Amino acid sequence: MSRLLTNIDPAPAGFELVELTKRDLLAQPVGVLVADIEDLSRVLDRYTERVLGIVITLGEAYRLEEKSALLWHVTIPPSWIAVVGALAQGWLRTIGSADRANQLLNASQLGTERLRRELELTRHDYNELTERLQSQVRELVAAKDALSSMNSQLEFRVTERTVPLERANMKLSLVVDNLKRTKDELGRLAEVVGLGSLVAGVAHELNTPIGTALTVTTTLADESRKLHAEFQGGVLKRSHVEHFLRAAEEMTALLERNIFVAADIVNRLKQLANDQATESPRHFKLHETVADTLKVMDSQLRELPYKIRLELDASIEMNSYPGAISLILTNLITNAIRHAFDGRKEGVVTIRTAMHDTNTVNLSIADDGNGIPASQIERVFHPFFSTKFGQGGSGLGLYVAYNKAKKILGGKLTVTSELHHGARFMLEMPRVAPQRDRSAVELAPATMPLRL
Ligand SMILES: Nc1ncnc2c1ncn2[C@@H]1O[C@H](COP(=O)(O)OP(=O)(O)OP(=O)(O)O)[C@@H](O)[C@H]1O
Numbered sequence: 001m002s003r004l005l006t007n008i009d010p011a012p013a014g015f016e017l018v019e020l021t022k023r024d025l026l027a028q029p030v031g032v033l034v035a036d037i038e039d040l041s042r043v044l045d046r047y048t049e050r051v052l053g054i055v056i057t058l059g060e061a062y063r064l065e066e067k068s069a070l071l072w073h074v075t076i077p078p079s080w081i082a083v084v085g086a087l088a089q090g091w092l093r094t095i096g097s098a099d100r101a102n103q104l105l106n107a108s109q110l111g112t113e114r115l116r117r118e119l120e121l122t123r124h125d126y127n128e129l130t131e132r133l134q135s136q137v138r139e140l141v142a143a144k145d146a147l148s149s150m151n152s153q154l155e156f157r158v159t160e161r162t163v164p165l166e167r168a169n170m171k172l173s174l175v176v177d178n179l180k181r182t183k184d185e186l187g188r189l190a191e192v193v194g195l196g197s198l199v200a201g202v203a204h205e206l207n208t209p210i211g212t213a214l215t216v217t218t219t220l221a222d223e224s225r226k227l228h229a230e231f232q233g234g235v236l237k238r239s240h241v242e243h244f245l246r247a248a249e250e251m252t253a254l255l256e257r258n259i260f261v262a263a264d265i266v267n268r269l270k271q272l273a274n275d276q277a278t279e280s281p282r283h284f285k286l287h288e289t290v291a292d293t294l295k296v297m298d299s300q301l302r303e304l305p306y307k308i309r310l311e312l313d314a315s316i317e318m319n320s321y322p323g324a325i326s327l328i329l330t331n332l333i334t335n336a337i338r339h340a341f342d343g344r345k346e347g348v349v350t351i352r353t354a355m356h357d358t359n360t361v362n363l364s365i366a367d368d369g370n371g372i373p374a375s376q377i378e379r380v381f382h383p384f385f386s387t388k389f390g391q392g393g394s395g396l397g398l399y400v401a402y403n404k405a406k407k408i409l410g411g412k413l414t415v416t417s418e419l420h421h422g423a424r425f426m427l428e429m430p431r432v433a434p435q436r437d438r439s440a441v442e443l444a445p446a447t448m449p450l451r452l
């Protein structure tokens with residue numbers, strides 16, 4: 001219950017008569033009935049700001065003036081004096097609830113304030129975080145920029161270094177390629193032009209036919225001596241004579257075949273040596289030499305179902321050895337017929353001539369036949385390499401052609417081929433053949449010949 005104080009004597013009902021003090025006035029909430037409002041100012045200056053409650057004064061009529069939400073000034077007519085106590089209690093309750101509301105408000109204001117402060121802190125933290133993030137982002141962007149500039153510098157440096165490296169590499173691989181080719185060529189040359197290999201090969205190749213011929217001759221001589229003895233002893237029978245004649249016939253055929261093989265080998269070698277020793281260079285038109293060669297082969301070619309296609313440059317004139325060119329051409333055409341078109345009903349040999357450069361002439365002979373297996377292509381120029389041994393092949397055709405190209409014409413003969421896709425022989429030779437020392441029939445030593 002709030003206190004109701006007054007300095008009016010006698011005090012109305014509900015009021016306590018007191019000597020007003022500051023302490024009384026600051027007790028909250030308080031109801032004060034004063035005769036004169038100045039009494040309050042005397043006790044407590046600025047009472048309107050510090051007193052909480054109700055100040056009642058006597059006046060002509062009732063009037064309520066809210067000094068603030070917690071301090072009312074009520075003027076009552078003197079006739080209300082009997083009930084002013086009860087009225088004052090009601091008013092004070094109202095102010096009390098206003099006070100609670102005020103406290104709540106304060107509390108909520110405090111909460112709001114706390115929230116505001118927390119928010120402020122959060123905002124501060126957020127700002128700080130944002131700033132930190134932004135600075136990290138800035139650092140990252142700078143690092144990225146530095147990296148990409150480093151990268152492009154690196155790229156530039158790498159390109160700067162790799163381009164000449166690549167160029168050097170390319171040059172090197174060309175050199176290596178060249179070296180490889182030269183090595184291969186040297187290897188083949190060493191083997192192909194070797195006198196050692198040729199002599200060993202000839203000895204070996206002649207051995208078989210001559211050996212066979214010798215055995216056959218001995219047997220034949222033995223048989224005829226036996227027959228002669230029987231004849232002289234008067235015991236010769238008709239059946240013996242018949243047997244001898246049959247054997248003699250078979251043996252003579254064997255003898256013929258083997259002697260022919262041996263003679264062929266010897267002839268080819270003689271041809272090689274003779275040509276080298278006798279042929280002289282002369283001026284001629286290449287397409288005419290090709291035509292002459294084909295004319296010589298005509299009777300042989302006419303019988304066959306194969307075609308010769310000519311792509312000749314009629315303007316090519318040479319000072320060289322047409323005999324050697326003709327021999328190479330004959331060997332290559334014969335090979336196409338015998339090997340490339342073996343088992344085929346048709347086939348085309350294309351002979352093409354062209355200037356390689358101002359001083360070099362190309363003569364290519366290409367067929368669309370069986371081709372040469374990769375395992376054999378390295379050996380086709382070897383002496384006595386033939387896939388037709390025993391069927392008329394001696395394996396000397398390409399060996400001779402290779403040597404002619406190299407030693408007489410001063411050029412080279414090469415081959416490219418793929419199994420089932422034909423073979424292409426290329427004779428590359430100078431338009432004017434080099435001078436040569438005819439006394440030197442030079443053949444370098446090499447390895448043993450190969451034979452199938
Ligand atoms: N155009 C070709 N197509 C396929 N194989 C070929 C061709 N030319 C040559 N050859 C192969 O190369 C081998 C060697 O040829 P080369 O001319 O030296 O000997 P050859 O023809 O067998 O016997 P010959 O001494 O009678 O010429 C042949 O046996 C054959 O296997």
Ligand SMILES: [Mg+2]
Binds near residue numbers: 335
């Ligand atoms: Mg041949």
